[in-house]
Amino acid sequence: xxxxxxxxxxxxxxxxxxxxxxxxxxxxxxxxxxxxxxxxxxxxxxxxxxxxxxxxxxxxxxxxxxxxxxxxxxxxxxxxxxxxxxxxxxxxxxxxxxxxxxxxxxxxxxxxxxxxxxxxxxxxxxxxxxxxxxxxxxxxxxxxxxxxxxxxxxxxxxxxxxxxxxxxxxxxxxxxxxxxxxxxxxxxxxxxxxxxxxxxxxxxxxxxxxxxxxxxxxxxxxxxxxxxxxxxxxxxxxxxxxxxxxxxxxxxxxxxxxxxxxxxxxxxxxxxxxxxxxxxxxxxxxxxxxxxxxxx
Amino acid sequence: xxxxxxxxxxxxxxxxxxxxxxxxxxxxxxxxxxxxxxxxxxxxxxxxxxxxxxxxxxxxxxxxxxxxxxxxxxxxxxxxxxxxxxxxxxxxxxxxxxxxxxxxxxxxxxxxxxxxxxxxxxxxxxxxxxxxxxxxxxxxxxxxxxxxxxxxxxxxxxxxxxxxxxxxxxxxxxxxxxxxxxxxxxxxxxxxxxxxxxxxxxxxxxxxxxxxxxxxxxxxxxxxxxxxxxxxxxxxxxxxxxxxxxxxxxxxxxxxxxxxxxxxxxxxxxxxxxxxxxxxxxxxxxxxxxxxxxxxxxxxxxxxxxxxxxxxxxxxx
Amino acid sequence: xxxxxxxxxxxxxxxxxxxxxxxxxxxxxxxxxxxxxxxxxxxxxxxxxxxxxxxxxxxxxxxxxxxxxxxxxxxxxxxxxxxxxxxxxxxxxxxxxxxxxxxxxxxxxxxxxxxxxxxxxxxxxxxxxxxxxxxxxxxxxxxxxxxxxxxxxxxxxxxxxxxxxxxxxxxxxxxxxxxxxxxxxxxxxxxxxxxxxxxxxxxxxxxxxxxxxxxxxxxxxxxxxxxxxxxxxxxxxxxxxxxxxxxxxxxxxxxxxxxxxxxxxxxxxxxxx
Numbered sequence: 001x002x003x004x005x006x007x008x009x010x011x012x013x014x015x016x017x018x019x020x021x022x023x024x025x026x027x028x029x030x031x032x033x034x035x036x037x038x039x040x041x042x043x044x045x046x047x048x049x050x051x052x053x054x055x056x057x058x059x060x061x062x063x064x065x066x067x068x069x070x071x072x073x074x075x076x077x078x079x080x081x082x083x084x085x086x087x088x089x090x091x092x093x094x095x096x097x098x099x100x101x102x103x104x105x106x107x108x109x110x111x112x113x114x115x116x117x118x119x120x121x122x123x124x125x126x127x128x129x130x131x132x133x134x135x136x137x138x139x140x141x142x143x144x145x146x147x148x149x150x151x152x153x154x155x156x157x158x159x160x161x162x163x164x165x166x167x168x169x170x171x172x173x174x175x176x177x178x179x180x181x182x183x184x185x186x187x188x189x190x191x192x193x194x195x196x197x198x199x200x201x202x203x204x205x206x207x208x209x210x211x212x213x214x215x216x217x218x219x220x221x222x223x224x225x226x227x228x229x230x231x232x233x234x235x236x237x238x239x240x241x242x243x244x245x246x247x248x249x250x251x252x253x254x255x256x257x258x259x260x261x262x263x264x265x266x267x268x269x270x271x272x273x274x275x276x277x278x279x280x281x282x283x284x285x286x287x288x289x290x291x292x293x294x295x296x
Numbered sequence: 297x298x299x300x301x302x303x304x305x306x307x308x309x310x311x312x313x314x315x316x317x318x319x320x321x322x323x324x325x326x327x328x329x330x331x332x333x334x335x336x337x338x339x340x341x342x343x344x345x346x347x348x349x350x351x352x353x354x355x356x357x358x359x360x361x362x363x364x365x366x367x368x369x370x371x372x373x374x375x376x377x378x379x380x381x382x383x384x385x386x387x388x389x390x391x392x393x394x395x396x397x398x399x400x401x402x403x404x405x406x407x408x409x410x411x412x413x414x415x416x417x418x419x420x421x422x423x424x425x426x427x428x429x430x431x432x433x434x435x436x437x438x439x440x441x442x443x444x445x446x447x448x449x450x451x452x453x454x455x456x457x458x459x460x461x462x463x464x465x466x467x468x469x470x471x472x473x474x475x476x477x478x479x480x481x482x483x484x485x486x487x488x489x490x491x492x493x494x495x496x497x498x499x500x501x502x503x504x505x506x507x508x509x510x511x512x513x514x515x516x517x518x519x520x521x522x523x524x525x526x527x528x529x530x531x532x533x534x535x536x537x538x539x540x541x542x543x544x545x546x547x548x549x550x551x552x553x554x555x556x557x558x559x560x561x562x563x564x565x566x567x568x569x570x571x572x573x574x575x576x577x578x579x580x581x582x583x584x585x586x587x588x589x590x591x592x593x594x595x596x597x598x599x600x601x602x603x604x605x606x607x608x609x610x611x612x613x
Numbered sequence: 614x615x616x617x618x619x620x621x622x623x624x625x626x627x628x629x630x631x632x633x634x635x636x637x638x639x640x641x642x643x644x645x646x647x648x649x650x651x652x653x654x655x656x657x658x659x660x661x662x663x664x665x666x667x668x669x670x671x672x673x674x675x676x677x678x679x680x681x682x683x684x685x686x687x688x689x690x691x692x693x694x695x696x697x698x699x700x701x702x703x704x705x706x707x708x709x710x711x712x713x714x715x716x717x718x719x720x721x722x723x724x725x726x727x728x729x730x731x732x733x734x735x736x737x738x739x740x741x742x743x744x745x746x747x748x749x750x751x752x753x754x755x756x757x758x759x760x761x762x763x764x765x766x767x768x769x770x771x772x773x774x775x776x777x778x779x780x781x782x783x784x785x786x787x788x789x790x791x792x793x794x795x796x797x798x799x800x801x802x803x804x805x806x807x808x809x810x811x812x813x814x815x816x817x818x819x820x821x822x823x824x825x826x827x828x829x830x831x832x833x834x835x836x837x838x839x840x841x842x843x844x845x846x847x848x849x850x851x852x853x854x855x856x857x858x859x860x861x862x863x864x865x866x867x868x869x870x871x872x873x874x875x876x877x878x879x880x881x882x883x884x885x886x
Contacts, residue, residue, distance in 0.1 A: 045502040046473050060834055085840050093838040096500075100831035103839075105747045105779045112850035114839035119846040129850060147782040150339065161839060177500045180339045180529045181571040207502040210574055246504035251532070251575040251596050258600045264607060274574055278581035281603065285587055288607065353793055414797035421787070422794035424819035434816070438799030469823065483798060 003072075005036040005169060005201050006057060006091070011066035013052055013224075026052040028224040029066065036168070039195045039202045041215035043235075045246035049224035050205050054171045057203070058091040059084065071168070089118060092162030096174040098154035099147075107149075107157050108133065108142040114165040132164040135198070136190055152183025159190055169201035170194065176211065188214065209236075209250045213272045220247070232272035239268075252277035264288075298362075299329035299491055299523040300350055300412075305359035307345050319345040320356070321547040327491075332517055332524040334534035334555075337544030338569035343527045344417075346544070350493050350525065351412035352405065363412065363491075366404060375401045410439050413489030417496045419480035420473070428471070428479050429464035435487040453486035456519075457512040474505040481509065485516055492516065493525040498533065510537050532573040535559060535594040543568065559594045575599050621681065621741045627672040628858070630743045634752030636859035637739045643866040644735035647873060648728045654720075656876035657727050663869055664731045671738045681737045682730060689729055693722035750774045755853055761844075768844025776832070784825060791820050 011030045014023035026049045034040055044050035055061040056068065059075065068075045075087050092114075095101045104110040111129045120128065133139045136156040146154055155175055162170055172191065176184040188211060194200045204215060212218050218235040220228035222245040228235050235242075236249045239257045248254065253271035259281070260266050266284050270276045307320040320342045327333050327350075337343045348354040349361050355369040362368065370378070379385055379397030388396055413435075416422070425431035429450055436446045454461065457478040463471065468479055477497075484492065497513065498506040514537060517524050528534055534541055534555075541558040543551040545568045551558050559565075559576075566572050579593035579602075588606055593599045632640070651657045668675060682689075702717030740749060754771035761767050792802070795816045802813050 045504060055834070058838060060837055081842065085842065088838055088840050093835075095831060095835055097828075097831060099783050100828045101835035103776065103779065103832070103836060105775060109747070109850060113836075113841070116847050116849055117840040117842060119848050122848060122850065122852060125848060125850045145782075146779070147786075158835075165840065174500075182338060182569050209503070246502055248503040251573065252578040254596050255575060255578065255599050255603075258596065259603060262600065262604055264604075274578040274581060278578055278585060281582060282585040282587060285603075285607065348793065351797060353796060409797050409799055414794075416790060416794045416797070419794065421791060421820050421824055422798070422816075424816050424823075435798040487798070 002035045002037055004033050004069075005038075005071060006032075006034040007069040008032050008056070009067040009069075011053070011056055011068060012064045013056055013061055014064055015052075026224050027056065027063075030221075030224070030226055031066075032219065032226065032229070034169075034201060034203065036201055037195070037199050039191075039214070039216045040204070041212035041218045041232075042203060042205045042221060043207060043209075043212050043218055043242075043247055044205075044221040045207065048221050048245075050221045051173050052224075053221060054093070054173050054203065054205050057171060058088050058093060060093070085118065089114075089165045090168045091171065092165055092167035092169070093171045093173060094155065094158050094162055094175045096177050098151050098158060098178065101158050102146040102154060102161075105145055106142075107138065107144050107146060110146060110157060111142075111160045111164050114161055118165065128164045128166070129160075132160040135163055135194070136160045150183060151179045152186035155179065155183065155187045156190060159187070159194075163194070167200065169203065171203045171205070173205050174207070175204075176206065176208065184208075184211075207247070209248060213250055220245070233270045233276075236271045237268045250274075256280060297329040298326040299364065300327040300525075301325070301362040302346070302349070302356075303360045303362070305346075305349065305356040305361060307342070307349065307354075308357045311357065318547050320349075323359070323547075323549055325542060325549055325552065327523060327525060328540060329523050330517070330521050331539040332514070332526065332537060333540045333542060334538035335525060335527045335542045335544060336529055336531060336534050336565075336570060337550075338529060341544040341568075342547045343544045344495060347414065347493055347495055347525070347527050350491070351414050352408045353414065363408070368408065372398070372401060407439075410435070410487045411489055412491040412493060413484040413487050415481055415484050415492070415494040415497060417499060419484075419497075420468075420476035422480055422483070423468040423476060426467060427465050428459065428468050431468050431479060432459075432482045432486050435483055439487060449486045449488065450482075453482040456485050456516050457482045458508060474501055474508070477501065477505070477509065478512070481512065488520070489522065491523045491525065493527070495527045496529075497526065498530075506533070513537070529570060531559075531562075531565065531571055531594070532575075535573055543570075556592070560592045562592060562594065621677070621737070622745050623673050623677060623742045625672050625743065627670060627743065629667070629671045629738060631856075631858070632743075632862060633853055633855050633859045634744050634748040635756045635853060636855065636863060637744055638749070638752050638756055639863055640866055641736045641739040643863070643870060644739060645732055647866065647870050648732040648735070650870055650873040650877070651724070651728065652877045653879070655879055656873045657724060659869075659873060659876055660731050661727065664734050667735060667738050671743055673738065673742050677742070678734055678737065681741075682733060685729060685733060689726055692725050692729070696722040696725055746778050747775070750778070751849075751851070751853060766844075768847070772844070780828065783828070784821070787824055788817065788821060791817050791824075 009031050011027060012025065013027040014025045017024050030053060042050045042054065052061060056063050063076060066076070070087055070091060102110045103113050108129050111132050112125050115125050115128050133142055136159050138153065138156050138160060141149065141153065146157060149157065176187050179187060191202055191204060192214065195202045204211065206212055213232045213236070215232065218228070218230065218232055219226060220235060220242070227245060228238060228241070236253045239249045239253065242249055249257070249271065252274040256266050256268060256271055256277050260268065264284060266280055270280065302323050302325045305320055305323045306318065309315070309317045309319055323346070335343045335346065349356055352368045360367050360369060367374070376394065376397055380393070385393045385396055423431050425434060432450045432453055433446050436449045441449070451461070459475065459478050459482055463475065468476060471479065481497065492513070494513065498509045501509060510533060513524060513526070516522060526534070526538065538555050540553065541555050542549060543558060543565060550568060551561060562572055562576055573594050575596050576594045579589055579599060583589050588609070589602055591602060593602055648660060651660050668678060697714055697718045698712060700715055700718035700721050702715035704716035705713060706716055707714040750771050754767055757767045796802070800813050800816055802810065
């Protein structure tokens with residue numbers, strides 16, 4: 001049994017409306033537990049509050065009410081600067097726009113930015129930067145200027161920048177949304193490796209269904225509330241609910257649902273990958289063939 | 297009928313510097329009128345460069361681009377030389393002839409960007425007016441239309457993309473991401489372009505936003521008969537919405553044809569750094585498991601129909 | 614745009630390239646002082662010899678260096694005209710109406726041209742051509758770090774410059790994208806009167822500001838996520854280290870300055886020759 005790493009209790013957040021003296025709730029009483037080493041995807045349409053929720057997890061935004069526990073310690077309420085820095089060090093974040101999160105003018109100096117802020121000695125900085133760049137496969141680009149890299153490469157540099165702080169959890173806030181297919185694959189395979197090989201807890205916020213299908217668990221957020229929480233199989237079995245909140249299921253799962261609507265009896269409890277869907281369709285098809293032959 | 301034609305087009309960046317790069321190499325291509333043509337290719341394959349050549353934002357280093365048979369990148373001299381041969385100006389006296397040809401040249405270039413509407417990637421960054429309605433009206437106003445006509449166009453364009461009239465007086469900066477995208481798209485549609493060129497029109501949108509954007513584009517084509525060019529690297533979207541597909545690879549046209557013809561080579565496309573639609577992978581898996589699927593499958597609807605047909609066949613045995 | 618490189622940095626491994634950026638900033642200042650010390654033709658000859666030596670040492674193609682002079686061409690022309698026509702001296706060479714040209718005026722003009730060109734050449738060689746903007750910022754920050762004791766926010770200033778340099782290519786790309794998008798909506802930037810042209814900038818500037826603000830907001834978040842909390846307690850991956858040659862170079866240039874002062878006293882007949 002693995003221990004809980006992040007736990008939120010009734011976490012809420014509201015934005016100040018621009019004109020009136022009114023507050024717009026973005027996250028409403030969200031209670032979630034994320035286990036150490038888990039790979040969690042958060043799904044939700046644009047403006048569902050999923051990004052806001054993520055920013056509450058390392059206190060980039062301060063919750064209006066509710067409690068946040070990270071690694072067993074409560075992180076809401078009055079925090080010392082050391083505690084806040086420790087939280088941000090252990091829960092890193094990679095953002096959507098690769099251009100807006102690189103600070104330095106050279107790749108390796110950007111990767112060093114986090115650890116520099118934490119005040120590690122120079123030898124330690126060197127090893128951390130080298131290790132982080134090696135992990136994301138960007139060592140040969142260490143002397144490049146960031147604007148000369150592709151989108152996928154920039155995101156990998158951003159990941160290295162977080163890795164160099166040796167975090168226990170990394171939140172990806174739609175980090176693949178602006179990338180082309182190959183860039184997205186670069187980032188996704190890096191995420192997978194960080195989770196499996198380095199044991200880093202992953203929270204991936206996305207609205208790509210097939211990306212969410214890679215996770216161990218999916219949280220669906222709608223209008224700031226937790227709508228669904230389950231394995232990809234469980235979540236994708238609720239296709240109509242997902243459609244009603246502006247989402248969808250992966251193409252293969254969609255096909256199974258459409259076939260079912262056309263009168264074919266198919267199970268919908270395990271549709272999180274094309275392989276599983278193919279399995280279900282093939283099984284039903286051959287069963288029906290046999291049945292048909294038996295009758296004739 | 298060819299709406300747009302590229303003939304032996306080559307485009308080089310930074311000519312004469314160490315950074316010189318060929319973005320397009322000897323590309324010859326026709327865009328058919330009234331169809332939705334998808335241009336797919338990996339990043340750096342030259343597809344975005346091609347887009348800028350279609351409305352004269354940029355001129356090719358070599359080669360010619362034609363819109364309805366008229367050369368977009370002809371110099372004044374070339375245009376004049378051709379005009380003198382043209383039947384259209386035959387009856388004019390010599391001086392008036394030259395004048396008329398040059399006037400047509402100027403008009404052609406002035407109207408080019410209104411005839412070929414360009415929606416760039418993440419077009420919401422082009423919004424700048426105080427209100428949504430004013431922003432949509434910006435293009436039509438630059439065309440020099442009457443206020444009445446502008447108002448009509450704004451309404452019409454907003455209806456195409458589903459921008460509610462309640463939003464007209466709001467600031468475009470107060471809208472959500474999906475709404476901004478639709479306002480920006482309306483701003484180009486309001487110019488009623490004969491050709492609508494879009495670069496990754498659904499990038500970054502959630503599934504519902506994606507569908508909305510593509511459906512409004514299809515709707516615009518169906519109602520106006522305009523020609524549509526969509527530049528994208530999403531094979532799933534291209535498979536769903538395009539009539540014809542052009543595949544770009546390393547600055548060249550790798551494949552071109554009806555959607556079915558091109559997608560029949562799906563494995564080759566994967567070798568060019570493109571994503572195979574998930575449904576195609578599923579169909580391949582089913583085929584491997586022994587289901588008698590014959591046609592290549594690249595949309596969910598096609599998969600459904602193929603499987604239903606197979607099911608019936610299987611049941612009959 | 615991807616090929617864009619910031620500043621005029623010319624990659625190389627010449628002795629000048631290898632100097633510490635702090636030393637090069639000091640050398641740049643000394644070079645300015647030197648060019649103002651010259652008062653006679655003889656000392657200017659020495660100065661030009663120094664410039665020539667630096668050009669050879671740096672290995673930068675002279676063509677590139679001449680490009681650095683282009684922006685000041687107008688200033689050169691203007692100051693020399695002022696010098697030629699406004700200087701009053703003993704030896705009148707030419708007179709027409711209100712125009713008087715004295716020999717001293719011609720000398721002054723020549724000296725001014727030599728002074729400005731060598732000043733620009735030397736500072737370009739020490740600073741922009743052989744030092745990356747990043748190294749320059751680092752050098753400046755560390756050179757000015759004693760001022761931190763006076764509560765002058767040297768670190769924040771250097772951070773601002775670094776970020777500005779990091780975002781110049783991004784914003785340049787953005788400007789091009791916005792211009793293309795607005796041109797596609799019928800904006801014409803190149804024709805019309807002044808007012809029309811200025812007006813046509815509005816559709817560029819507003820989106821550019823909006824995007825710059827959004828980027829700044831994102832960046833602030835990203836920096837906070839990476840534990841940025843000002844310059845206090847911050848260590849650096851790359852620490853600048855002086856080398857013997859840095860001191861040698863500085864001493865040499867001081868020596869040249871002293872030499873120039875003496876050279877000014879040497880006279881060969883005329884007062885300025």
